[in-house]
Amino acid sequence: MERPDMDPVSQSSEDDITNTPDAGHLGKMIREARLKKGWTLEEAGKAAGIGRSTLSKIENNQTRPSFDIVRRLTKALELKTPQLFVQSGPSDISGRRDVTLAGQGEPQDTPTYFHELLCTELTSKRMFPYISTIKARDVSEFESWIRHRGEEFMLVISGELTFFTEHYKPLPMREGDSVYYDSGMGHGCVSTGKEDAKVLWVSLE
Amino acid sequence: MERPDMDPVSQSSEDDITNTPDAGHLGKMIREARLKKGWTLEEAGKAAGIGRSTLSKIENNQTRPSFDIVRRLTKALELKTPQLFVQSGPSDISGRRDVTLAGQGEPQDTPTYFHELLCTELTSKRMFPYISTIKARDVSEFESWIRHRGEEFMLVISGELTFFTEHYKPLPMREGDSVYYDSGMGHGCVSTGKEDAKVLWVSLE
DNA sequence: AACTTGTGTTTCTTATAGGAAACTTTTCGC
DNA sequence: GCGAAAAGTTTCCTATAAGAAACACAAGTT
Structure with a gap:
């Protein structure tokens, strides 16, 4: 079976300016994100406030863009930032999984x-x-409000509750409803049904 | 009441090269991270493979470092990367929330x-x-395996299923069970119960 | 085929990032 | 206090990032 993207010629022929391993990754990801949005270099450049020639060079790894430029691009293209730093090292969760059976979580x-x-x-x-x-x-x-840097997602598993967020009106929620919010805003909830309300939270940062 | 950090003199006296708002944030965070490790400019620079003068300028926002330099620093100083991009502007989710009622999600x-x-x-x-x-x-x-860069969390909402992960044994799962895994590994699942199996996935990256 | 239009690439130039070394400030010792 | 050592800053220079404009190459259109 052929693997066209592993073609050694095209591999070696690109004159990649990046010396650090994995650094060449950046251009590829930015190009992917731009195409996903269906934007031309011109459009994406305008959205990010940079020239199209600069963007072209970045996408082709012909330059080491400044952090500032990269940040503007991530904003315009809505890129997920952590993956830009991924350095295929042994430190993340590569190749691992962790199972928790129902009711077997760590109580707090x-x-x-x-x-x-x-x-x-x-x-x-x-x-x-x-x-x-x-x-x-x-x-x-x-x-009092709970408040911590980052983002949070909540899904009501069972029961009824009211979800409070600073600056927003109280939100009545029922099984299956979900909310995603800036957890830097004060937030919290009270159960409003007869049985206990159960929710799943996923917190980031 | 005095507000010493709003002193117009010291404000205007710092010649912050960064024109984009919040960009000056970067230097502060890097300095904090370095001091937290108890490192000198020399030590931190060596760990990241950059000169101490460069690092000094970065910390004092007297330069717009390249993305490559910043990445090396994040690695050496074990900085959390997403917060470097925070741009207390109107574009991230600062102060926002988004609700989806049960069954009202975007179908795919x-x-x-x-x-x-x-x-x-x-x-x-x-x-x-x-x-x-x-x-x-x-x-x-x-x-075939699903495979995409990043991390993923899955919770079984209802039904029974078997969760497959590359390199692991098939995992029978029931309501309330959950698993967290590197989604770069091949993964996928099949329903093994009588009713439909429903799961919540939260994907990152 | 020549013309047009739109997209990506390659010069070319200027501003500046990054490192070496000089300089300044701080932190110790006595 | 005064010197010595260490930490941080600034200066200087060279390599290069970033944008403007020229160039290349498509895909339509007549």
């Missing part, structure tokens, strides 16, 4: 929630999933 | 899964949550 108790931390064996993972049972059943029990 | 159909993408309005978010109904009910229907 607070006055307002009962958390069950999931997949805690994989310490170098970047997302933090946990299932929480909400104890608060009344707005008066709701002490 | 494939031969093996029916995906429902969640919270798609928040385009600049970094995690990608979606609920999938698994169509494959038989190993023979299982075509």
